[in-house]
Amino acid sequence: MSFPEGLIAQLRISKNLAVLTGAGVSKESGLRTFRDAQTGLWAQYKPHELASPEAFQRDPKLVWDWYAWRREAVKGVRPNPGHYALVGMEKHVPDFTLITQNVDGLHRMAGSQNVLELHGNIQRVRCADCYTFTEVWDDDTESVPHCKVCGGLLRPDVVWFGESLPRDQLEAAVQAARSCDVFFSIGTSGVVQPAASLGFAAHNRGAVVVEINAEPTPLTPKANYSFHGKSGEILPALVKEVWG
Numbered sequence: 001m002s003f004p005e006g007l008i009a010q011l012r013i014s015k016n017l018a019v020l021t022g023a024g025v026s027k028e029s030g031l032r033t034f035r036d037a038q039t040g041l042w043a044q045y046k047p048h049e050l051a052s053p054e055a056f057q058r059d060p061k062l063v064w065d066w067y068a069w070r071r072e073a074v075k076g077v078r079p080n081p082g083h084y085a086l087v088g089m090e091k092h093v094p095d096f097t098l099i100t101q102n103v104d105g106l107h108r109m110a111g112s113q114n115v116l117e118l119h120g121n122i123q124r125v126r127c128a129d130c131y132t133f134t135e136v137w138d139d140d141t142e143s144v145p146h147c148k149v150c151g152g153l154l155r156p157d158v159v160w161f162g163e164s165l166p167r168d169q170l171e172a173a174v175q176a177a178r179s180c181d182v183f184f185s186i187g188t189s190g191v192v193q194p195a196a197s198l199g200f201a202a203h204n205r206g207a208v209v210v211e212i213n214a215e216p217t218p219l220t221p222k223a224n225y226s227f228h229g230k231s232g233e234i235l236p237a238l239v240k241e242v243w244g
C-alpha cells in the first residue's frame with residue numbers, strides 16, 4: 001500500500017490531530033451495528049423503539065434487558081488493527097483527540113487515552129434521575145436496579161434517540177476539530193449530526209482532512225485525501241509508513 005508524499009510529510013509535522021470514528025471501525029471487529037443485530041427475541045423490536053427515553057419510561061425492564069443483551073454481545077468483541085493503529089498515532093502527535101460515535105468502548109480497550117465518547121458507553125450505567133454513575137449494580141432478573149443515592153432507576157449511559165449529546169464531550173470535540181492541523185474521519189457515513197459537521201469545521205479552519213471509509217460520504221468532496229477501504233488495513237499501513 002502506498003500513500004501520497006504530501007500526506008506522509010503532513011503527518012510527520014502534525015502537532016494537533018483529531019480523529020472521528022464511527023460504526024465502520026467497530027464493524028471490522030465483528031460487532032454488528034444495532035440496526036442489523038436484532039435477532040431472536042429482539043427481532044420484533046425496532047431499535048428506535050427501545051433506545052429512547054419514552055421507551056424507558058413505558059417499559060424500563062424491557063429496555064434494561066435489551067442493553068444487558070447488547071453488553072453481552074460486546075463482551076466477545078476485541079479491538080482490531082485499526083483501533084491499535086490509532087493508539088500508535090496518539091504516541092507520535094503531541095496533541096491528539098479521538099472522538100468516537102461508538103458506544104462499545106473498544107478504543108479505550110485498545111489503549112487510546114484521550115477519547116471523547118459522543119454517544120456514551122454501553123458498559124457504563126447511571127441514574128436516570130440524578131446522573132450518578134455506578135459500576136456495580138444488583139442484576140436481579142425481576143426489576144431494573146435502583147440508584148443507591150436517590151432510588152431512581154439505573155439506565156445505560158448512552159445517548160438515546162431524542163436526547164442531546166453530553167455537552168462537555170461535544171464542546172471538546174468541536175474545539176478539537178477547530179484547532180487540529182489534520183482531521184481524520186474514519187468509518188463514518190457522515191450523515192449523523194452533530195458529529196458529521198466536525199469534518200467540515202476542521203476543513204473550514206484550514207485543517208488537512210483525511211477520510212477512510214468503505215464508500216464516499218458527504219465529506220468526501222472536502223477531503224484532501226480519501227481512501228475507500230478497511231480502516232483495519234489502511235491505518236496500520238499508514239502509521240507504519242509515517243512513523244514506522
Ligand SMILES: [Zn+2]
Nearest residue numbers: 127130147150
Ligand atoms: Zn440517583
